[in-house]
Amino acid sequence: MINTFQNFIAGNKARAGRKALRKKALHGLSIYTSVVILLIIANLAQASAFDTIKITALKDQSPDLDGNNVKIAVICRSMTYDQGLPLNDYQPFADHNCFKNASLNFYDANNLPAKVSSHSTAICSILFGQDPNISDPDLAISQYQGIAPKASAQIYEFWHFLTEYVYTNTPPDADVISVSCGDQFQDWWTTGIESLASNFGKTIVAGIGNGSKFSDPLLYPGASSNVIGVGVIDSIVSDDWQLKLDNFTLPHSQHSSTGPTQQNTCKPDIVAPGNFLTADANTPDLYNPAGDFSSYATPAVAGTAALLIQQAKQNPAYDLALSTEAGNCVIKAILLNSATKLPFWHKGQLTKDDDHTTPLDYAQGAGMLNAQRAYQTLTAGPFLPGDVNSIGWDLNFLDINVSEKSYYFTITNPADDFITATLSWNRYYENQYPFSRLSQYDTDLRVQLWAIDPNDSENDYLLDYCDSNTDNLEHIYSRLDPNYTNYQLTISFSPNSQHAENINQPFAVAWGTAEQTDANSILFYDLNCDGQVTQEDSMLLVKNWLQNELSPEKYTIGDINNDSLINMHDMDILNKYKNQTADWLEN
DSSP states (O other): OOOSHHHHHHHHHHHHOSSTTOOOOOEESOOOOSOOOOOOOSSOOTHHHHHHTTHHHHHHHOTTOSOTTOEEEEEEOOSOEETTEEOOEEEOOTTSGGGTTOEEEEEOOSSSOOEEOHHHHHHHHHHHOEESSOOOTTOSOSOEEOSOTTSEEEEEEHHHHIIIIITTTOOOSOSEEEEOEEBSSOOHHHHHHHHHHHHHOOEEEEEOOOOSSTTOOOOBTTTSTTSEEEEEEOBOSOSOHHHHHHOBOOOOTTTSOOSOOTTSOOOOSEEEEOOOEEEOSSOTTOEEEOOSOHHHHHHHHHHHHHHHHHHHHHOGGGGGGGOTTTHHHHHHHHHHHTOBOOTTOOSBSSSSTTTTTOOSBTTTBTOBOOHHHHHHHHHHOOOOSEEOOSSEEEEEEEESSOOEEEEEEEOSOGGGOEEEEEEEOOOOBOSSTTOOBOGGGOOOEEEEEEEEOTTOGGGOEEEEEEOOSSOSEEEEEEEOOTTOOEEEEEEEEOTTOOOOTTOEEEEEEEEEEEOOOOTTOGGGTOTTOSSBOOHHHHHHHHHHHHHHHHOTTSOOOOOTTOSSOOSHHHHHHHHHTTTOBOHHHHO
């Protein structure tokens, strides 16, 4: 057993004979200042951001969903280092009122006394906090609750986690792993985390990075293939903290890193708000806004995954979602497929050339987390191939003998619906250091959506498909044909797939109907997110137009009419909405 961080580095340098464990600047996913923001506001509710991602609606529907019997591993970086050694200030402020009844378990190398981190305090309060009697006189709320307050919190110091679990390829005793730190480069520890996901079916959720410039890279392991990478949605622009905690806009590249990755894969996978009300790290009865950082969007997604796993543990009908074979793919497919499309969602770059080969939007991923819809998808299934309901999921496999599987369903009102379908499978990595990619076992899968005429098969036609040659994920978001009520979803090997003849490829698929994004949403026109459509928005549209002309490979918003161009047509539409005011500003 490796007892110290120094021995860990020295031992691995000797074994590896290369710079695999070179000292790096580990990028955290949030920014703190020395200024404590005191909340002197009225009518504030912890559930504000929870309302946006349908956590509140889910708990109203199923009040027993509280994380009970679920273990969540939270990987927390030390905030300070001395000559590369972590100084063990990684723990949440356990004396805060919201943690009095929480099950907090701490794991570190015991080299130094553990100290408190404001970063992990905020993350853990989003997940595990529960304060039924708020004593802060400045808050106009009486209680506080996180997403999974009864879950068992397994809180690991980052380097200890790498030493004890990643390096040894030993899965922690946890159902969900939440990581709010990362590095812009792949390394042994990021591929080691991918190995934990593929070899043990572990659901791993990680922040994707905080953007700030077009050139800023995505962070690993959030950018890793087998990990659910999470971006952050900005609060509205306002000096009023109540409004900022109540209202959210879109992910923007200034605050949420955008794809593609260095391997040309799509990331993030999903987005969520980050500006939650969180526990203060110094005062036991004080709460602060977290800010628009992917560190805090990550526990929102991890906590929702934990609620799905809680339900799966309670009902044997859903136990495939817990499979060590590819249970992580089930959770990923369900979360992504149930996500809400926000304004400007489109696949890949602005052009439509990549719609069939690029699964996700490079800023939104599959869209914004929708916890209630994810729960509805989980509890609607699973189904075997054949006749299925219009919402559901499956965990299945393809091999050389059965290279295609299909699901048939009926849509009663196809003129009003979109269909979403998400296919997920794992990439494979060695189970020992340095956890190299086992590319010889890689497969490429394809998902197809067919419109079916039950009376004449000659009228059947391919409505949509997704077939990326780089991602281990495919996603369809397609308007249905009003003339057809019968549809077929087919999973197969891609025609270009190169795979071993003896391959047995597990996959997870989820499907369901979805609404079209509201074309009247002010977010299509209020580009600077200040609640009013003004000349400033027109200027920003021109800036994005120019950016798209000069660097079409960069992600920009402004294609209001969804024709894959930013041009004068979009400006004309925006001008028609001049002086429109957002509901949150009017109220």
